[in-house]
Amino acid sequence: MTVRYQADADLNQAIVTGVLRREPKVDFQTAFAAGLEGLKDLEVLAIAAQQKRILVSHDRKTMPSAFAEFIISSQSSGVIIVSRKLLIEVVIEELLLIGAASSLEEWVNRIAKLPL
Template identity: 65%
Template sequence: MASVQFQADADLNQTIVTGIIRRQPSISFQTATEAGLEGLQDAEVLALSTKQQRILVTHDRRTMPTEFAKFLVNSQSSGVLIVSRKTALEIVIEELILIWSVTTAEEWINRIAKIPL
């Protein structure tokens, strides 16, 4: 059973990534810059995060659910978490740390969820 790893989408508030790493340095949370996601289409972002076995964390609730469904037609996904911009950063950080600590990567395959859960 593999541990959960996260991939920040280009639109994700960087404060979330920074806050998680400060609270739990052992969490693998790759930034969009580290992954080279700037300018990529949603399908390319999903493919890259899946190739690296990372759950994609995004604020994009407008296009990502549809792109995720299209992606699943021909591919398997490591999962997607859609974070509401209205949710307090502390809650987002707590929920992502909780997901990392109590679930496995296998539980997120082909799954999409919203935060707050």
């Protein structure tokens, strides 16, 4: 299955916009469209998993531990933690590369940090 992304509420919207401008066919849902504002990490992970989307987030403090807790009892479609220090252009390139070079099945219960 093709990689699909879900932006977390704290992800810089310019990343989503940039990915979609470069490759309009990428399925990248905004946090607003998914109704993620104000939800706890476990709820966000559950929504992303239900929709079979890789969650993309800047939250490197609480999301990794929430992910570890989530996969004990549920299956995740994966999480990508993006450093705020990375240039937006680099993040866009890496997300496009992940989408082109991997499948959703490869991301099940996997967490990764950008840059890869």
